[in-house]
Amino acid sequence: DSGVTQTPKHLITATGQRVTLRCSPRSGDLSVYWYQQSLDQGLQFLIQYYNGEERAKGNILERFSAQQFPDLHSELNLSSLELGDSALYFCASSVALGQHYEQYFGPGTRLTVT
Amino acid sequence: KNEVEQSPQNLTAQEGEFITINCSYSVGISALHWLQQHPGGGIVSLFMLSSGKKKHGRLIATINIQEKHSSLHITASHPRDSAVYICAVPQGSQGNLIFGKGTKLSVKP
Numbered sequence: 228d229s230g231v232t233q234t235p236k237h238l239i240t241a242t243g244q245r246v247t248l249r250c251s252p253r254s255g256d257l258s259v260y261w262y263q264q265s266l267d268q269g270l271q272f273l274i275q276y277y278n279g280e281e282r283a284k285g286n287i288l289e290r291f292s293a294q295q296f297p298d299l300h301s302e303l304n305l306s307s308l309e310l311g312d313s314a315l316y317f318c319a320s321s322v323a324l325g326q327h328y329e330q331y332f333g334p335g336t337r338l339t340v341t
Numbered sequence: 342k343n344e345v346e347q348s349p350q351n352l353t354a355q356e357g358e359f360i361t362i363n364c365s366y367s368v369g370i371s372a373l374h375w376l377q378q379h380p381g382g383g384i385v386s387l388f389m390l391s392s393g394k395k396k397h398g399r400l401i402a403t404i405n406i407q408e409k410h411s412s413l414h415i416t417a418s419h420p421r422d423s424a425v426y427i428c429a430v431p432q433g434s435q436g437n438l439i440f441g442k443g444t445k446l447s448v449k450p
Binding site for chain 1: 376439
């Protein structure tokens, strides 16, 4: 158990809908990363927050947004869902910013868009 | 060209065999991560290393920063080692990772 929690574990929804994925980092970790794993693209970085502020952005679609709240939990919002958004979404946390910190991954949310 | 290349893509071994998975990267980094993903989907961090060698149980990771190459070794492999092993490197100063495509390992009893 990494100490990172994600809810829900599974989500099945229809095209055009909007969903919210939630992540609670390990106690004491200030940095949260969101990653997407799809069959064709593999694992890709979406967005990163540190202590409530957005710090880095990757291949995140405009239909997707995220935020980190004062209690450090983070939410990833996906809207106008398309079939291609079906994927595993992971969040990871680390104690601080930078290349030298280990990242701890949550169990993931499996999103299926039908 | 993918910035992180892993080989082999697939590996089948007999229980007890010594296994090596290789990772090459093209970006300058100061640390490299080895991750394990089990069939259920969860990702576990195995190692983060920036030089030399690290050992944890039957797993050994090495890195050569000058040659931009890392290897993950599994000694006395066991069927429970069957998983996808993923190499990842930080893309920028914030630490966000870019990933290899993974090596799918299957260890037969």
